[in-house]
Amino acid sequence: MKKSTIKDVAREANVSIATVSRVLNDTGKGYSDKTKQHVMQTIERMGYFPNAIARGLINNESGTIGVLFPAVSGMVSAELLHGIEAAAQAFGKSVIVCNTLSDPDKTEHYLQLLYEKQVEGVIFANERLTSDFQKMVKQMAVPFVTLAGTSEIEGIPEVKVNDQQASYDATQYLIKHGHSQLAMVSGPPHDSIAGTPRIEGFKHALADANSPCKATQISWNQAFNFEDGKHAFRSIMAHHPETTAIFAASDEMAAGVISEAHAQGICIPNDLSIIGYDNTKLAMMTVPALTTVSQEFDTMGYRAAELLCHSIMGKDIKSLNLKHKIIERESVSKH
Amino acid sequence: MKKSTIKDVAREANVSIATVSRVLNDTGKGYSDKTKQHVMQTIERMGYFPNAIARGLINNESGTIGVLFPAVSGMVSAELLHGIEAAAQAFGKSVIVCNTLSDPDKTEHYLQLLYEKQVEGVIFANERLTSDFQKMVKQMAVPFVTLAGTSEIEGIPEVKVNDQQASYDATQYLIKHGHSQLAMVSGPPHDSIAGTPRIEGFKHALADANSPCKATQISWNQAFNFEDGKHAFRSIMAHHPETTAIFAASDEMAAGVISEAHAQGICIPNDLSIIGYDNTKLAMMTVPALTTVSQEFDTMGYRAAELLCHSIMGKDIKSLNLKHKIIERESVSKH
DNA sequence: CCTTATAGAGTAAACGTTTACTTTATTTTA
């Protein structure tokens, strides 16, 4: 059963395809009420739906945006994507997802693909948009937005929280609650998203509290995940058994710390306080529930896609810093 | 700077567009080596990329598949999607994601959208494909696959684990380790995916162990999440304080049980054993780490998309039951 | 050396829409 086209409808309804098209697009001109009814009925009866590809070709718009993630596994990406999709939907756009695995070749390949598919804009999520892609980005000539990431390329708006400030606040929160022996667990310090800025925030807060940060107070690892949190915490305890409070660069790492602390018989928050980062669902599930810095990923995703759509419609847009806040739960002792 | 088209390339290279097209598609016929080189160079120099929309129109293929999720937030969807994208990529297809929010109207709307976008296949994930959509599905005339869900519509392959069997095994695992006072926490019992089959598996295992299941041994709630797990567990403890082992219909619920147990001073696994379901990342992060039934979501997603792509290529395909297994961690005491 | 096959390359139709332009019929205006 072949799909019916506008031609089929026109033939069935005894009108020209132009008329069908006009009715379809509800132009309000070019047909009488009677024909409109008639055409609509015919369309209904035949189960006709317009071919978006043909439409796209002539209107030069695909109704599609592309989203690049290192990997859409994990809570963070999932929530970002959820927000993105919601906004896109509100603007009548569809979302194509791509997993770059942080591989530049794959990324380049996906950009080409999206280019060929005539996407109207691209969201670059959770990763640094390096100047390697400058040429491609320029050539594509559609708006880009980075989401929970940064851009080396000039003129690309970023949607994110101010990581350094948020980390500063998290650290200060620990200090304010009476802690002076702090440590931090992090992923790679040169990670320009979750690494450097959070570490800087931590250091600054310490400096401002007159207890400059020693290198050994920061323990880092390959990634920002659970296992790395465990390992990092072990090494903290090896070097600084006096530590009473920890800032973890992600909730997953914090969960690792909690788990390892439990294994070592360290009681949270009595012996050790910990604050996380992200406020993923995980944070409320740990025992004790994790006090953490909230990034509202769903909202972030929404705002990024919204921004992108505005840009597609020709408005000019600028970077957006979303507010962070500290979600107080039970993992930090209050003196 | 307008995008260059095949015409521009043809003009620049002093050949016809047919020649360019042939070179582009590497047909092997219709051009000499010399022209090929020349055309390729021109393409490179101009930074030309073919317009997939125009291609799609004439070839009648969009290179796109659609994926419908109730919501892509949450670990499970994220991993499924990750697998889907990987397989799609391997088959040269792009993935459009849609969040139906389990709303039939939205679902219908998305199906229409995907139809108009000429997707070559659809994955219906994490949800029951009800006969409400039968008409639309038939009309779309492209392959469908359900993923981690079931279909009321005839002839649609399903990719999932055998939930009932897996639940049976999980329950039996508890029994085998010496537990006789079992209870289950679940979401809505009429949920045809995570509800009914898992409950049935639980009941059967109990029956086969000669301790038929009383209604109060199963506590259920609105959803399958953390809070619901907590509540369900409270009500279990109210009715059956003698319970020594719990089967949770999801890891999140299990986390809720763990959290609530901790609050009540119940020690896991000494006082109470618990087995979860899903083996999301969460399972290894709880304290103690959660013994659980593994569904390999990433693989499931991959296999579903793979199956779909095979179907698109005309092979005929059939439902796939992925193997489950029990991942032993620390939340079940062994006697 | 003439016929026939063959390879290289061009022409134009087709894919399913939208839309500017045109035609025809009807209504308004004077």
Added chain:
DNA sequence: TAAAATAAAGTAAACGTTTACTCTATAAGG
């Protein structure tokens, strides 16, 4: 009541490709 304005509907070009078909020149065959 004729001219002008308006509304309804049709015609055909265009969007950027692919591809069947055609044409030309060169190579092969006798």
